Amino acid sequence: MPNSRSDKNDFIEKITLIIEENISNEQFGVSELADAIGMSRSNLLRKVKKHTDLSVSQFIRNIRLTLAKELLEDTSYTVSEISYKVGFGSPSYFIKCFGDLYGYPPGETTKMEQEEVATEVPEIKSVKTKGWLKWTLIGLLVIVFGYLISISGVFESETSTAAKTKPAKKSIAVLPFINDSNDSSNVYFINGLMESTLNNLQKIEDLRVISRTSVEKYRRNLITTPEIAKELDVTYLIEGSGQKIGNQILLNIQLIEAATDNHLWSKQYKNSTEDVFSLQAEVAKNIAEEIQVIITPEEVHRIEKKPTNDLVAYDLFLQGLDLLNKPTPENLEKSIPLFSKAIQQDQEFARAYAAIAIAYYLLDEGKAEKEFSDSINYYSDQAMFYDSKLPQSLIAKALFYMEHYEYELAVPYFEKSLEVSPNNDLVLVFLVDLYVNHLPNSEKYLEYALKGLEVDIVAAYDSATASYSYLHISNAFIQAGFVDEAEKYIDRSLEYFPGNLYSEYLKAYILYAKNKDLNELKDLLLATFDKDKSRLDILQEVAKAYYYLGDYQTSYIYYKKFTELREAYNLEIYNSENAKIAYVFDRVGEKELSEKYLEKFKSDADNMQSIYKHYNLAIYYSFKGETEKAIDHLKLFSEEDNFHFWTILFTPIEPLVENVKKHPDYKKVFSLLEKKFRQNHKRIEASLNAKGLL
Template sequence: MPTSGSRDTDFIAKLRQIVEEEISNEQFGVSELADRIGMSRSNLLRKVSKASGVSVSQFIRNIRLENAAEMLRNESYTVSEVSYKVGFSSVSYFIKCFREHYGYPPGSIAEHEPELQEEVAETSHEVQEKTRKIPIWILPVAVVVLVAAAIYFFILPGEDQQNKPQSIAVLPFINDSNDSSNVYIINGIMESTLNKLQGIENLRVISRTSVEKYRHNPKTIPEIAKELNVNYVVEGSGQKAGDRILLNIQLIEAGTDNYLLSRQYERTTEDIFALQSDIARNIAEEIEVIITPEEQKRIEKAPTENLEAYDEFLKGLEILNNTADPEELKKAIPHFHAAIRLDNTFARAYAATAITYYVVEVNLAERQFADSINYYADKALFYDSELPQSLISKALVYMAHHEYELAVPYFEKALEYNPSYDLVLYFMVDLYANYLPDTEKYLEYALRGLQVDPAAYDSVTNSFNYLHIANAFIQSGFQDQALKYINKSLDYNPDNLYSEYVKAYIVYAGNRDMDQLRESLKRALDKDRNRLDIAQELAKICYYQHDYQAAYEYYQLYLAIKNAVGMDVYPQEDAKIAYTCLQLGKKEEADRFLESYKTFSENTDSAYKNLNLCMYYALTGNTEQAYSYLELFAQEQQFHYWTVLFLPLEPPFQELRKVRGYKRTVSKIENNFNAFHENLKASLKEKHLI
């Protein structure tokens, strides 16, 4: 029977023969090789990696370079001629690849060949001499060690790497034409390339808003890649002349600044959809990300067969992508309507119309276009139910009618089809932060959003984005991660007092130093004495330290600011204010806050309702009733880390702590939180978010 090794050798030889038959075809890549050998693309990637220790694209490139070297040795071709004969459309890229492969440029091969031959001969002689001195029993052991090393260095890392998504940024394409009116076409091709790549599950694609800031930015590719935390960067430039489109696309490996792909595309406008698909496919092939058949189908799908309709759509999209002013946004709608008139099955145009109507009124209490959003969203879904924009537009129908839970499945389905879609992630973060509060889901979508949208905003906005993520982390018990993100928040905006006092609490979670926490909050309040949030936080810490006089003074400052601005916030603090007043003999004042707290506790509907009622009955001396509500709270599975940290410190629980079973109940609360924390950690790790 043939051995596995001989089968691999035959397989590699067959691949080499196919590649050499297509050696001058610059379009011949991974997919074409998979088709010729009769294998799926993903199986080919795995088998070549295992058999040769290199990627498929590197395997093809090496064969091209080896054939080039042979031509340069034995033929009278120039470097430029050889470049084209072995499938390199760019001579400079060929020279770069040749130098990296052989260590010298192709033009000096004659100078280096004798040296190489001497080196080979010397090495061969040295090996023979050393082999004579090696005991015969060492050789089998050496073989085992070498095989193990090969598995470790070539096979295992390859498999592990397949589980980690690749990452890429598609920089804004440059319009090379003197006619600025063609910008929307070049931008449209860039947008389409980005959208098609976003539809690949195993590829993290940076959002358009994040890359847009680099349109006129002089930073180098390694600098941009570091800021965006990506493996690859795509640059593009092009122009439209008559019915011809000329594009130059470069794919650059961020770590080495090496060009993996440098290709010129020239097509007619009639081939614009095939052009967009080819660009996305060539990029995906070069970085060897696995594309499922369903993803491939979506990449190749044309949005419309009517080029005039598509042209109108791109004009509207240019407005939608580049303005936030509602009146300016309305100018996109006539273009989308024109696209629909030209093709009444154009799902993307229907969806864009619905999204535009929603965004125009996003900050208004009453919506005039709610019915229009519904009409165009339904049309979009009817003509393409798998289009992410169709699903988003339908979700926005429910958002417009405040039916937030009904929006969720549509957003989630859109993410299935387009895992890196920043617009969906933005809406999901907003949903779980403000309308359907859920720390776990908020954290998941905020982190996913940060992966694809790391540099889209100004420093102040980024500071608050990192603040929210840090706060969600610490609420879930992740002290190290919370500290990392709160420091990023303060790096963006050192004057962000929210971040300053949240950091004080994060540090306390690590060292439990109440005096340090109090001093940090005092410094923050001294910077702005009108901050009622910091005043009540400082009062709360004094309360936990049993310094009731200081707590009362800070609570008075908090109440004065609260009344002056007419805000109804922090109703849960009334319990602590009542207890503080009782300790200072201010019973009448305490009763007023206690009654207010009772009303809040009975009418609130949250995970903390039973804990709030426990606090109320502890304050009124009904220990038995207080304990019964504490036991009910112990059934909760999801609550903030602050509960675990500060519940044992509550001064009103002095009598409650004497109840038999109190320690067991508190231990159960802590265990429930720890289980939630561990489950969340496992979930975030599985999704490569921590």
């Protein structure tokens, strides 16, 4: 352990010194640090996260800010001068970041320092180290201490209050642009201008930007601006119209205060097609300036970066993109040759390579046998080679790993793409899917589902889609133990689509979590089952309710029907219920069938890769009466993290664990599980509050 701690300190000191040497270079970021220390970007991200619980960009920013604090205390430089000296190209962004870290603006540093002198720890005065490094290490200790406080819940009420009073981000929706030209063949170009405006605004972290799919329904929708604003829950709307005549572009942009329908600003842009990229960047920056959101130097750089220098290639790309944005199999197949022609014009066109990889992935999605794996690999690698910081390149590479079921390898690419394009709805969709279906994690599932809800507004979709979106969020909340929030979102789900039986029976369980009334749970599940008796999922839920009530004869009737139908249709579903089925069959005298289902449960548990492996083995050995083995597996399970609320809720009434409950260590182990869940719940609550999601 001492060597491990020494390695950690050496690593932190080494990268700190590298950052200090490049402190005034505002372009010095994650990739530059990785190159300087001779590590891959992913290894650097993992190592910094492990040692500091910060992203690399946060770590670099905090190094800059700790030096800035020292300069503010010891010199007569102005705030603006210091912001440039420590690598902030924008003084306003420097002031924001400084305030976020220290809790007061940089101009009050001297005053705050004087007020803190009386309480200063003597040992800190005697530290003999380079000034910048000293303040960096102190800053990191403050951050780590703050993190420990957040997960311990010591100042829970103060943290929650502060988070709830934090002002919401400004929000905007870019409505579909109108083609003013009589030439309908130019529609793809006008759509491309709208897409570029949206993509550029999505790169601004200080702004909530509604997804393209959410606004598409308003292309031909004649409802009023305030009505659109209410549906999308936004502060501002952008309306645009334009035409392309020869080599000339005429674009009209209007900024509207959504709630009042007040036109705050409008501008007409007249540019040649040769200036299309500067036009796109100018539009986004003008909008951001008008609504007074903070754009970091990195964000300005991303907005101004040209995707290609070849206008023919770009025109071909826009034609392909228009098809890719309407991803039917036919459109996807038509888009690929257009992107390929764009690459022939410009062999370094990263966005075109990425678009082909994404199109191939969508064509392969859902197929048992993948047809385009090699193509996805080639085009995603080419996209990364020519621009590894482009969001679409990172998405394409992540999709390559998704194609090969290497989900953990996909995560860093999705997360990095979200760093450079914080409002990217496509990335959020994939991350929710990952953390629900492939890498179960209630915290991540909940975080990305809520972020997705901010930019991909369910009200813009049909009622059924909206209902299932709210169902997902309710499910994420209840898994993490947020009962009231889960009930709120499940009620919304049922408001949109009362016929959503998934939501109906999830609500039954949420109400059980609230009221602890098993008879109410049983009655609600029976009422749901009566609405569709072909539903095997609800059938086994009804059987389970009777099982928990101890009515094994009635439970047997439902479980027997469930197992017969499952086998008749050769379905491998709800295998985790086999232990309960075995228990019920045993209680009604069906010993042979009981043993069959119990051994199937044991086989599945032995081969299980999820965190519930040892919990299921504890259940098995408890049922068999082997309590020592059962408690050993329960102890191993208690070392896991991110287990669901249902584990804590139902284990105390679980008939399968009756034998292990007699073991003298059981209460201690279960108390540890409860404590760990409560701590995890508080940590998630603090994290969501800090991110403005709760």
